[in-house]
Amino acid sequence: MRLLPLILALLAPAALAASPAGTETLRICDDGGGWPPYIWQDGSTADGTPILKGYSVDVLKRIADDAGLDFKIDMLPWERCQALLKRGMYELALGASLNPERERDYMLSHAYYQTTSVYFYSRQRYPKGLAVQQLPDLKKYRVCGLHGYNYETYGLGPKDVDRGTSQFPQLIAKLHAGHCDLFIEKREVMVGFSLTDAKMKRLLHDTRLTSAPVPGVTATSFHMMLSRATPRSRALLTLLNAGIDAMAENGELAKLRKRYLP
Template sequence: MFSILALPLLLIALPPRPGWPPGSPLLACDDINQWPPYTYRDNGALIGYSVDVLQQIAHAQQWRVQIDLLPWERCLNAVRAGQYHLALNASDNQQRRRHYLMTRPYYFTHSVYFYSRRHHSELDIHQLADLRRYRLCGLFGYNYEPYGLSTHDLDLGTTRFPQLIAKLHLGRCDLFVEKREIIVGFSLTDPEMNALLRDPQLQQRPLPGVAPTGFHMLISRRIQAAETLHAILEQGLDDMARRGRLTRLLRRYGVENQPIPEGMDRKQQQR
């Protein structure tokens, strides 16, 4: 069974479970603003690479999956409290390691920065430290720690990319950082974003000094058998990577990068 709830009125902590037998419900959440091409709506249906990955692992275990879309911070807090089993599409940081069990990365993205030619012909950025020379903006609830930035370093007063782009053109900030694959995904699903990205006044450049960013599933430490769920998901991801299924799923959604580079240290990876 697969269902979508946009905003539940009440979240109730899950009852203790001794394990994860066939028929168990698996409750996951993700960002209500979507995360294409990994999690997004198409004609009312929730689809995407991450949805397919979770569904395939759950199908092999005969679990019943439910994915709800919430404001991102609410999703993370609900998983932390044990009201959901896991969150999809999360990057790595120290705080999340403390509060959640984290799967291996199951896809990677590449970082770029955007600026407006209405205010800058170019930006002088050659390394991450150069970001601090400019006024930065970002999306509320997103993770900028991999770029050496704290929440105090950015204007986080918006939750949508079109609003970020508007801030650039208005001169309220100089740049924002995002993943290339995510921006392309939103341009495919959001006509407003597609039009904004076609504007020659909006420029993007690769962000130097940043390794590909790994994305994980975050598992609540507050649920019974959390370690068991983590082990099953890890085994499922390992099996899908070994059989080439992760790469094939990525290509289905127009992403050509290798999802699990061999030998990449987990600390090199960085929503």
């Protein structure tokens, strides 16, 4: 990033010097279920190492390469990733929305992408649609969600959402089986799944499944989430924020968005 050679030169050595266990590799975890087009697994290498692709991977690689940092991403159940991050077993997680608990327990980078929210429901069960005119109307229905995901943006607390599954196919199956009336997801993520996962494409193109915008919700910002329990976390936060800001200013973030969401 041509705008940042001085700050990167200053920050990277500080980060490396504080690196735990004497390693320069940045330890990252993310949601094992995938979150396309931001991150997903696209096969494996000959030795079984997952090949990870996506917008978040590209943004991170751009910043890390300029800082001389290597990184390794482990795909874990999302709730486990967050728990290990909090304990300092990992330094960073990608693509986290904001809520008070996360702002208390972690450090969060500047936003590096935004998403729009829609709710999905069964056209077969509700041919005339759902009566959702404003955000509180969601509570009139049984809402399903994914284990460890954040739904506070929609005014839904832990008791308002059945989070008994961690995979989208099971979530859609619960909807069609009548175990819930709707689930909420990001439009961009559903587009990402339809482009990268054949099974999900079939499920999302099922004529029984339909969607509508969530009323009263602005675009949701997503951030990189850092552990407070690792010695170089503040240096890494400064590094990530500088990189994200520079990529936004020079148009690189916009180009990446177009690549993954044409």
